[in-house]
Amino acid sequence: MAISPTSASKLARRDPYADFLRAFSLMVVILWHWCFTILIWGAKGPTATSPLGFTSGIWILTWLLQVLPVFFYIGAYVHLTAWQRAAARGDRIWHFALRQARELAVPSAALLGVWIVLGIIVGSVFNLDWMGRAVLMVVSPLWFVATYLFFVAMMPVTVWLHRRFDVLVLVWLGGLAVLVDILRFRYQVPYVEWINMVFVWGFAFQLGYFHRRISGLDQAPRSxxxxxxxxxxxxxxxxxxxxAMTFVGLFLLVGLVFSGLYPGSMVGVPGQGSNMAPPTVCILALTLFQIGVAELIRPFVLHRLASGGWFARSMGVLTRFALPLFLFHTTGMALSRAVEWSIFGLRIEGVEPTLTWWLLRPVSIVGPLLATLPVIYLFSRRRARPHRPDATRLAG
Known part of the structure; x- marks a missing residue:
């Protein structure tokens, strides 16, 4: 399937679908946190829950909305493409990988440092025992950043494995993830489950090196x-x-979840087991399912992007700001909630979702967004420098 030459001429030189997937996957995470985080105040301070713990059956939506596997997958493809360009200029892969990791590590470390210092000062001055827990909730999404940075930094190893062993690397990563789950659930080996942070997310990242083969772009005609x-x-x-990937992933998810060994939700739910922290083999199945779906809708999305309408313009803005929004969206949410609580008190948010709560979900985006934008401006202004292309922007 191909688009017309006229439409094709409207597309950017870099892979527009890679940009779309990166921005879309981050925005889904951001909107999930803004819309569906329920904060409960107790004797020990705030704790977070979600409607998944109260509304039966909606966990099935996480099979499409827990999109971090897509980000790891497409991120690997983007970095590999950028490395191939850098190699043509004579760059060494270790230098390239560390430079790319630093691009994300510096603002992430700055954010973490600011919140740690702020938590210590505010907690000490006002004698707030719960301040440490609140800070941990705000910076908790950085676990994903740290994991992603690990794989970016390890690109010299993973690229060599890809070139030397090809698809066998995926087989080993998937197989080792299964063995870890056996040790975890069958033999209750303590702490072994955290090894799957490498095997499961490594599978999603390594799969991204096959993107051109999966999508058929290696055979695409060129202008x-x-x-x-x-x-x-x-x-x-x-x-x-x-x-095939869509149905294999779907059937694996159905088999794993309805075996009773794994929870149905692909995000953590208080009081239930988690497929995410640390990841289980369900995330392997989820990766296959979501990559299959992403490839099925690729021609349709690219037609929409090539049309130059509101969808294309909106995605252009989201592509530019998705990563800064992700880094600072919990900061904005914390600032927004602090304003709400100072005005209306701590008991304004109900524990169990009601019809009114559901109807107000679109409105719940406004406060965190308005609070996040100034934070992005302050950090981006401090880090402003002349533009240069790198893997955070380029693909294809």
């Missing part, structure tokens, strides 16, 4: 004379492969 590929090209074999 003359600039050589830009038809990003929406999708041969019949790739589409069949996408359907």
């Amino acid at each position: 003359v004379p600039d050589g830009v590929p038809d990003w929406a090209y999708q041969p019949a074999k790739s589409r069949q492969q996408a359907w």
